[in-house]
Amino acid sequence: MTSLDLTADVVDLTRALVDLPSESGGEAAIADAVQAALAALPHLTVERVGNSVVARTALGRPRRAVIAGHLDTVPAAGNLPSRLADDRVHGLGACDMKGGVAVALRLAATVPDPALDLTYVFYECEEVVGERNGLGRIAAERPGLLEQADLAILMEPSDAGVEAGCQGILSADIVVRGERAHTARAWKGVNAAHKAARVLQRLDDHTPERVVIDGLEYREGLGAVAVRAGVAGNVVPDECVVTVNSRFAPSRSAEEAEAYVRGLFPGYEVWVTEVVPGALPGLEQVGDLVAVLGAEPRPKLGWTDVARFAALGVPALNYGPGDPSLAHTAGEYVPVAQLRECEDRLRKWLL
């Protein structure tokens, strides 16, 4: 079993984590290493759920914070092993998010007496379908491990800035129907693809809203991500399906988001296939954390696991080293300066 030295420099620890491959579904080795390293620390109680690891302090502090990061990565793309160059750690998962995991592990090991109780969560299967998500599994199987938290920090790459809340997601199929006919006698049918022009034009004309919450602007989105029509080369299609994806501000509920999309397409068949609410930024609930972390908070427009904490009633924000636009790229890296900055600022806050 690989042994992780949590007293090592954060750069060395990041590289050690990158060099422990952990594509989604293959996190056993890295979870073993993380579990063993944390179990050696007397101030932490360590639990395992699948290939996720939870470590808690129990110091009787009046407040408790969760610090969480996922252990898995997307598949390798010729970017192993790690290497250090230009003051950056390069390699699979360096940005998303072994740099953030290294920072959290360093804090777990080196801040035995924090000002608030802490729950560290290192979890599996974030990069795959939601049903496999390790954080979701802990919440479902061992909810007590996440209880009594007042706020959560998810160490997703955010360029060492604070990204607060996240937008919700809605997916729907808009089905336009017609009548089949042979194209040699097309006038005997009704071309569903032609009728879909109105749906696509309405999407093109639509101006998404901009919703300001806690001073942060959540810019919504609504658009087609797929169009499918076609029976055969000589048949007038009787169905055209326009799949739309909506990103909605965290102030809207799932029901409101659905009603909004349906309201734009009266008279059409609208089949909502997925709707996941976002997470409010909750900046007023996290106290001095944002001030200590320094940067001006930004709204998170993508969906992240902060929404899982929001669903548990825990305000959460994204804060971690690495440029989020490098996530899932073969050339991903994390700047050494951001690793150090994140570790220093969080340590300052914890003390």
Add this chain to the structure above:
Amino acid sequence: MTSLDLTADVVDLTRALVDLPSESGGEAAIADAVQAALAALPHLTVERVGNSVVARTALGRPRRAVIAGHLDTVPAAGNLPSRLADDRVHGLGACDMKGGVAVALRLAATVPDPALDLTYVFYECEEVVGERNGLGRIAAERPGLLEQADLAILMEPSDAGVEAGCQGILSADIVVRGERAHTARAWKGVNAAHKAARVLQRLDDHTPERVVIDGLEYREGLGAVAVRAGVAGNVVPDECVVTVNSRFAPSRSAEEAEAYVRGLFPGYEVWVTEVVPGALPGLEQVGDLVAVLGAEPRPKLGWTDVARFAALGVPALNYGPGDPSLAHTAGEYVPVAQLRECEDRLRKWLL
């Protein structure tokens, strides 16, 4: 080997042909039987090309006509063996087009001294891709067998009416381009599916022309047969392809048909994937044939092998027993009355 009795009644002969299965690619047995039956007739010279059979008279007449029919059928659909009920022959290929083949075989056997020379063509692989078409193969490999023809009768089902000429076909992909982006930041991209609304609306607004030739109205068509866009559920699509199918009057050349479609979509990428010209009705060139066949000629809106004759400079028309809308259906049949009417009228014309 099955023996065909060409002196039998046309109903019995139709049933015998239906009971000789000949799905496209599997015509060897039926071609053997047809070849043997025709070779026994002293007034015909018989040739074989693949599983197609050509039989010619050489009586020194000033004019020559081709009478052609395909031997193959679509796959069986629980509709074998043949059966006679309600004065109809039921079964695979009864309508498309073993009834027509039976009529032609009866004429070949029973009219040894026609008023014009005749070339009978019974060919393979009409129901599959054009490259395998037996008539096309004969034209390519043994063009002499089709030479010196003044007109052609293709015995495709036409409800015992005359369907003259056929329309051309053009297929094209209209490609609309945009720029990819993550849907969480959709405004950074350009949604190609949204932009395709204009293409689809233009198709919906378009009124195809009606072209009158020799008194027959060819009603053209232009429409989408497929729309494809989509990269992933969270990606703004950068490409939307609208596949259009055009049916154009036989008075337009392939080049004119292509220019017409391109002219409707200036500024768009238009990729023409197939263009096959139609066949002019040529009613003035077929002499008294239409008058003898009796029914008022109709324009053929679908594409048929008459266009292959037109490409050889031979005017051709569709004339055969059976309702063309029953072709390729499990319940296809051919009315006995139409079998007899087609045989009688053609015999009258040949004598």
